Amino acid sequence: MNYIFYFLIVISIIAGAINGRLQDVVNSILTGAELSVKVAFSLIGIMAFWLGIMKIAEKSGLINIIAKLIKPITKKLFNEIPGDSTSIGDIAMNFSANAFGLTNAATPMGIKAMEELQKLNTDKSSASNAMCMLLAMNTAGFQLIPATVIAVLVGIGYKNPTEIIAPTLIVTTIAFISAIALAKIFQRFWAPQKSDNGDNE
Template identity: 35%
Template sequence: MNRIFLIIVLAAVLFAGWKQVVFQPSGETPAPMEALSSAMVESAGGAVELAIGLVGVMTLFLGLMKVAEAGGMLTILARLIRPLMVRLFPDVPADHPAMGAMVLNLSANALGLGNAATPFGIRAMQELDRLNRQPGTATDAMALFLAVNTSSVTLLPTGVIALRAAAGSADPAIILPTTLLATIGSTTVAILAAKGYQRFAPISPTTEGEDDKPVDESQPEETASLEAAQDSYPLWVSILALAALASLILAAVLFGKSLSPWILPLLMAGFLVFGALRRVPVYEVFVDGAKEGFQVALRIIPYLVAILVAVGMLRASGALDLLVGALAPVTGRFGLPAEALPMALMRPLSGSGAYGILASIINDPAIGPDSYTGVLVSTLQGSTETTFYVMAVYFGAVQVRRIRHAMAAALTADAAGIIFAVLACSLFFA
């Protein structure tokens, strides 16, 4: 992100500087460098205003998610997907702690609980490494787990909905059906890619000086949540849940615009009723989660300022308009407007950078959050993941240096996420 930020700023300054040299004053048109300076100040102020507008909505959603988490929704979802996980990861013993950690990680990602997902993901990698005969080399299970993570299995993109609401969207939850379709498509491709690519990246035999360590299948002391994730519902229950999810996708495609105004009220009522039925003190727990939402909204201010200033400079310099004009005739034919290209390119590289670009696009009066482009970039943010960050954190936690086919599978999932997001938005707007 350091290099990307520097490149964007330098490109804007150099392009505006070149225009300043050949600038001919005419009327009240500001000089290029004056426009660049004004854009810097306005973008910084706009970033803070946007973050302040996010406080209320982020507080609401994290409060609701805290109620769902306290009621055991994470455990219920984990038990639903565990029978499928056992079949996806045949190399991992069904009762090994790695299986429980992976199940909880994917369940937390599905509910949009990013802060809870990362610790479970690191724990999963550490447990998978205990099954690894060659430390420092990614196993097939590690590569598949990372590919599924980067495909971003998301059922409830709360952060994106909050940002859209802060941008003045008339229907912030309109992205739920498109995100659901896109994330299922990218996850399916991630699984197929990881399974297919592993044939072309076999684990090499150990070299001299390296230890071929025995597999450690012992089970260390586990937390209560990991132990709960070791249980599962019968396979038919999981299949029934998948069928219900598929029916939701079909209903979203057919009746998405009619159903979307109902989504947020029903989510709030549903989560609170769920918590009450599970004997959760919903008001107290909601307030605890809301406090965290307030802190999260304030923490993102520096990131928003940095990226929005950089993008504002690029736009004010004219460099972004030049790039958009050159690419629009090509990408527009495939349903990907040139205005959305920076988002598609940034998402695998930087989560905060993509978040800032998303904010700048949906807050642009010429685009807005409810246009095709606004819904598309929102879907991209909700249905794809920061690939290189996830790889660095998860593989770094177990000191894996030879990642084999993991990056190829993850990037394939990213490309699939973009394609399915375009297809989903095209279907929805059609």
């Protein structure tokens, strides 16, 4: 990540200078910083709501029930997590919310799962295998119905917008499975680094 961060900023400045868009690049620092805070603050309300609901789900034992139901799958994907951790249930909730396109609900659930995984993590600044797996599942963006895209297609008068669902589902499934497989492969070769070494991808 250190290199990517460096690359994005330095290359942007150089390319901006060559293209005569240096002023735009400089301006984008301000708009980008403003946007980040806007994004974060816009999350507060919905985050609080779902974290509250998730707390109820946790106390009622629902999260544990879900965790037990999907144990056969998660045991393979998250083999380091002890079976009684509530994180499994949170991960399952996060996945289902994503699949149904409930992004607003999925993010707080995923964050809650991350917090549970962080409790089990030995080096608090470095991502554990389980965290990387959860992230891989989320960056692949598995979704049954691409609602936003369909809305745009309906907007331009697309005759049969639902015909886009099947190909999209195939692609998203391929990406999702590859992400999980890649995470599994990488975790074998990419041992967690010692905490005194600051540099990592």
